[in-house]
Structure formats: C-alpha cells, structure tokens
Amino acid sequence: MAQLGHVAVVALCPLLGAERKTYAPTHEVTNVGSDRSQLSRMSEQARAAIGSEAIEAVADRGYYSGEEIVACEQAGVTVYLPKPITSGLNVKGRFGKQDFVYVAADDVYLCPAGEQLVYHYTNEEDGKTLRRYWTNACQGCALKGQCTTGKERRISRWEHEAVLEAVQARLDRNPAKMRLRRQTVEHPFGTIKSSMGSTHFQMKTLKHVGTEMAQHVLAYNMKRVMSILGVGGLIEAIRA
Numbered sequence: 001m002a003q004l005g006h007v008a009v010v011a012l013c014p015l016l017g018a019e020r021k022t023y024a025p026t027h028e029v030t031n032v033g034s035d036r037s038q039l040s041r042m043s044e045q046a047r048a049a050i051g052s053e054a055i056e057a058v059a060d061r062g063y064y065s066g067e068e069i070v071a072c073e074q075a076g077v078t079v080y081l082p083k084p085i086t087s088g089l090n091v092k093g094r095f096g097k098q099d100f101v102y103v104a105a106d107d108v109y110l111c112p113a114g115e116q117l118v119y120h121y122t123n124e125e126d127g128k129t130l131r132r133y134w135t136n137a138c139q140g141c142a143l144k145g146q147c148t149t150g151k152e153r154r155i156s157r158w159e160h161e162a163v164l165e166a167v168q169a170r171l172d173r174n175p176a177k178m179r180l181r182r183q184t185v186e187h188p189f190g191t192i193k194s195s196m197g198s199t200h201f202q203m204k205t206l207k208h209v210g211t212e213m214a215q216h217v218l219a220y221n222m223k224r225v226m227s228i229l230g231v232g233g234l235i236e237a238i239r240a
C-alpha cells in the first residue's frame, strides 16, 4: 500500500514475462487507513485481471490478518506474508507466543522451559473460536519471571491457526519471496508517485480520486508494456 495524502492505494504487482518485469493488474483507492482487510479482495481482483487460477500473494506485515489469510488460502491463493510481533511481551522482556512450539501430534504447546501446555477448554473471543492451553508447572518454574505475572501462562490457539502456521512455514522455506516483493512492488509505486509530483491527487472525494488513480495506473501500465513489448507490440496486443 502507498499512502498518498489521506487516501490509501492498494495494489498487487505480478511479474510479466521472462524478464520478470512488473505491472499493476489491479488497484483500489480506499480511505481505510490500514491494509489489514485488503488481502483477499485484492488477490481476487488480481486473479480476475490476469486470468490465472493459480496466483501467489506476497505482501508485507501491514496486510497481516488471520481471517484474510484463511480466506485467500481457502480460495486457492498461495500466501507469503510474515507475521508481525504485536503482543508487546517481547518488548517487556517476556516470552512471546512465538517462543512456544505447537506439537500437532499431541495437541500441546512446548514452552521455553520444556513443559507441555495441554488443552483445557474452548471459547469465543471477538468472533474467533479459541482453544486454551496451559500447564500447572508454572508456579515452580525458574523462568516464570520471563513468562507471566499470572498464576500460569496461558496460550490461545485459533481454530484456523494451522493455516497461519503453514503460511509461515512456506515463507521460512522461501525467504527470497520477500526480497522479490521489495524489488517488484516498489517500482510501480515509486514511478507513479514520482509522476504525480509533490501534490499527489488533484481531485477530491473517493470516487474522483479513484478515477484519477485509475488514469495514473493506466499510464504506468502502458509505459511498462511499451518498454517490455515495444510500441508495435502494444498496438498488436490491443488489436488482438
């Protein structure tokens, strides 16, 4: 996403051709100040625009939303998206959830002290079904000061947590994806922002800004296609 004035622009920029050049197949102007609810909608728009069933969505941490990731994966979009660390526990010098390892075969979490946090009950919070795990060993644990101020440390597991773990494992196996994202997505935004100049949008209201942005993206894509295929190639493609 690029912040241009008070308007956020989200876009997906796939690779085109053997030379791996980028273009923007879709974009959207929104006045929602965060990308967290954009991933599945933009992925679907990109899939429709490029006419490919199999697509990969590579995004930065700002897009991280469990619900959005699950929606993408269920729709067949392969997601690469690093998980942000938001709990603040690490800042306080305490273990975060990432320090607890889930063992699927036993349905337990292993804590930094090597204890097993076992399942106790399931409840709902903010519309999410969460399974709760803990151990009774915390009271005598030498690491308790780094772990919890409560009676015991509890870990919650969302019912779709396995999907998020699979996405993280996929990214761990393919760390170059994030470098590729940086190398590709910055080009359209940098070029479009540079061509817009310091004033950014000239229009007001979401509808008119959307039209203005569409013209910028169209101009960018035309220039990209001319640079990749040449003017003749572009004319041929338009005629086809």
Ligand code: SF4
Binding pocket: 111, 112, 113, 114, 115, 135, 137, 138, 139, 141, 142, 143, 144, 147, 148, 152, 153
């Ligand atoms: S306080 Fe409990 S959960 Fe934390 S490290 Fe110790 S035993 Fe494990």
